Amino acid sequence: MLIPKKVKHRKWQKGRGRFRGVATRNVSIAFGQFGLKSTTQGWITSRQIEAARRVLTRYVRRGGKIWIRVFPDRPVTKKGNEVPMGGGKGSPDHYVAVIKPGTILFEMGGITRETAKIGMDLAGYKLGVRTKFIEKA
Numbered sequence: 452m453l454i455p456k457k458v459k460h461r462k463w464q465k466g467r468g469r470f471r472g473v474a475t476r477n478v479s480i481a482f483g484q485f486g487l488k489s490t491t492q493g494w495i496t497s498r499q500i501e502a503a504r505r506v507l508t509r510y511v512r513r514g515g516k517i518w519i520r521v522f523p524d525r526p527v528t529k530k531g532n533e534v535p536m537g538g539g540k541g542s543p544d545h546y547v548a549v550i551k552p553g554t555i556l557f558e559m560g561g562i563t564r565e566t567a568k569i570g571m572d573l574a575g576y577k578l579g580v581r582t583k584f585i586e587k588a
Contacts, residue, residue: 452497454546455524462528462540474553480587482518483560485567493580494547495556497523503574507557510570515562520555521548550580 470492480486500519507517523546530541550556557574559567568584575582 474551483558487557491581502577518558523548
C-alpha cells in the first residue's frame with residue numbers, strides 16, 4: 452500500500468468546501484496511451500488504489516506498463532472502538548488521495564485498446580469514484 456514516508460503534519464483538518472471545483476492538474480495523459488479519468492469527486496484510499504493496481508497488473512500480464520498518477524498523502528484519523536466522547540482527535544488510521552472530477556488516476560501503455568478498456572473498467576469498480584476510459588488524442 453502507498454503511504455507517505457514522512458509527513459509535515461500528522462493530523463489534518465477536514466476543511467470547508469473540500470470537494471468544490473474540477474481538477475486543474477493531472478488532467479491529461481502524460482505517460483501511456485490510455486487512461487482512467489474520474490468523473491466525480493471523493494477520497495480514494497491507499498487500499499483502493501492497491502486493489503485497482505492489482506486488477507490491472509493481473510489483467511495485462513506481461514504485456515503493458517502501468518502508471519499510478521495519484522498518491523494518498525492525506526491522513527484520515529479515527530478513534531478506537533468504544534472510546535467515550537471527548538479526549539481529543541483520534542490517531543491517524545489511513546491515508547487518502549483527494550480526487551476531483553477530471554483527474555487522471557491510472558495510465559497504461561504497450562497494449563491493445565480492447566485489453567486496456569476491459570482492464571480499466573475492472574479497475575474502476577474497485578475505486579470510490581465514478582470513472583471513464585480515455586485515450587490519448
